[in-house]
Amino acid sequence: MAIINQATKELQVKIVYYGPAMGGKTTNLVQVHDHVQTAAGNKGKLVSLATSSDRTLFFDFLPIEAMSIKGFKTKFQLYTVPGQVIYNTTRQLVLRGVDGIVFVADSQYEKMAENVESFTNLDENLKTLKLNLSDIPYVLQYNKRDLPNVAPVEYLEFLLNNRELQVPSFTSVAHRCEGVFEALNMITRMLLNKFISQGSPQYA
Amino acid sequence: MATLPQLIEEDIARLDEELRELLTQTDATTALVIDKGGFLINSQGDARQFDLTTIAALASGAYMANQTIANLVHETNFNSVYQQGEKFSMFVVCVDEHCLLALIFKASVSVGVVKYFALPAASHIAAQLQIAQDRDPGAGLDLSELNLADASEVFKKKP
Numbered sequence: 097m098a099i100i101n102q103a104t105k106e107l108q109v110k111i112v113y114y115g116p117a118m119g120g121k122t123t124n125l126v127q128v129h130d131h132v133q134t135a136a137g138n139k140g141k142l143v144s145l146a147t148s149s150d151r152t153l154f155f156d157f158l159p160i161e162a163m164s165i166k167g168f169k170t171k172f173q174l175y176t177v178p179g180q181v182i183y184n185t186t187r188q189l190v191l192r193g194v195d196g197i198v199f200v201a202d203s204q205y206e207k208m209a210e211n212v213e214s215f216t217n218l219d220e221n222l223k224t225l226k227l228n229l230s231d232i233p234y235v236l237q238y239n240k241r242d243l244p245n246v247a248p249v250e251y252l253e254f255l256l257n258n259r260e261l262q263v264p265s266f267t268s269v270a271h272r273c274e275g276v277f278e279a280l281n282m283i284t285r286m287l288l289n290k291f292i293s294q295g296s297p298q299y300a
Numbered sequence: 301m302a303t304l305p306q307l308i309e310e311d312i313a314r315l316d317e318e319l320r321e322l323l324t325q326t327d328a329t330t331a332l333v334i335d336k337g338g339f340l341i342n343s344q345g346d347a348r349q350f351d352l353t354t355i356a357a358l359a360s361g362a363y364m365a366n367q368t369i370a371n372l373v374h375e376t377n378f379n380s381v382y383q384q385g386e387k388f389s390m391f392v393v394c395v396d397e398h399c400l401l402a403l404i405f406k407a408s409v410s411v412g413v414v415k416y417f418a419l420p421a422a423s424h425i426a427a428q429l430q431i432a433q434d435r436d437p438g439a440g441l442d443l444s445e446l447n448l449a450d451a452s453e454v455f456k457k458k459p
Contacts, residue, residue, distance in 0.1 A: 099335060099339045099341065100306065101307060101312075101341070102306055102307070102308055102309075103307055103308055103309040103311065103312040104312065108339045108340075110337060110338065110339070128455070131457050131458050132455050132456070132457065132458070133455075133456045133457065133458050140351065140353055140354060141351065141354060143354055143357070143358070145358075154361060154365075155361065157338075157354065157357050157358070159353045159354065159357070160455070162454045162455065165454065170454075171353075173338060173339070173353075173357065175338075175357075185368055186365075189361060189364045189365060189368065190361070192336060192337050192338075192364065193335065193336065193337020193338065193339070194337075273457065277453075277455055277456075277457045280454075280455050281453050281454055281455055284454045284455065285454070288454075
């Protein structure tokens with residue numbers, strides 16, 4: 097969970113981009129890295145542990161420090177997970193200590209089964225860490241809206257946002273940086289509001 | 301998932317002291333206390349030549365991956381991980397349920413010395429974290445100074 101270091105007035109938060117393979121999780125991080133406004137030195141390097149064909153093998157990692165939150169030095173750590181089914185153990189490792197999740201769905205019709213499978217897998221993996229999806233802030237990002245064979249947003253909402261509590265959702269074209277910052281800012285606000293309103297036991 | 305206790309200045313000072321002593325004993329370059337989720341909690345030594353934030357994220361990932369391998373070979377855990385390099389090496393050892401201790405040291409330094417001193421240091425750090433836990437196990441967040449007034453857009457896109 098987030099680290100609140102009262103001694104050094106530092107807040108560290110972990111956000112994980114989750115979703116099916118080739119859905120655009122890494123592209124989200126690349127776009128944030130390329131386009132975010134930060135003070136000098138507040139944006140770390142984007143680290144990708146990927147295969148030779150640029151498929152995520154372990155995770156991508158991007159540390160950023162937010163400028164606009166006063167009182168604490170607020171550091172965000174953005175991670176992606178490998179989407180391929182065989183890397184489930186890796187996904188469980190990356191989810192450890194997660195504070196918020198951006199679920200990146202692929203809007204193409206033929207990817208609907210993979211979207212649902214990945215979302216179910218997220219729920220299951222959180223349970224192995226004794227976490228519950230309903231307790232963790234998350235947003236949905238319906239990516240690849242520029243492709244011709246996309247499903248209507250209502251259909252994606254029916255499949256992925258049909259729980260008791262509906263969460264914010266965004267359409268996106270990640271490779272053009274559309275919808276990327278909207279989702280990131282929303283999950284950030286949800287997280288910070290949760291910390292302030294709940295004051296749940298945390299540490300450091 | 302259980303969380304670590306809040307650390308106050310006294311705890312951080314104690315961790316600093318322990319890490320500094322460890323650096324002196326081992327002649328290591330940098331010592332880090334890392335959360336198993338990937339956060340850097342504290343460090344001592346040379347922080348300029350290394351990207352400690354990224355090292356913390358990767359070291360915890362590598363350590364946790366090794367833990368999973370341990371389970372697959374019917375081992376309870378691999379308590380430590382040693383990465384040998386030509387210029388620098390790294391030794392990571394488990395502190396407690398939440399934390400790791402990582403040491404970056406010149407390859408010329410004997411790993412035996414590093415292990416010899418790192419294990420008791422890890423115990424001392426664990427003891428301090430336990431003191432913090434016992435101090436106020438139910439402590440909540442104190443974010444009273446956090447000002448979200450301007451945080452409607454925490455991350456702004458370049459124009």
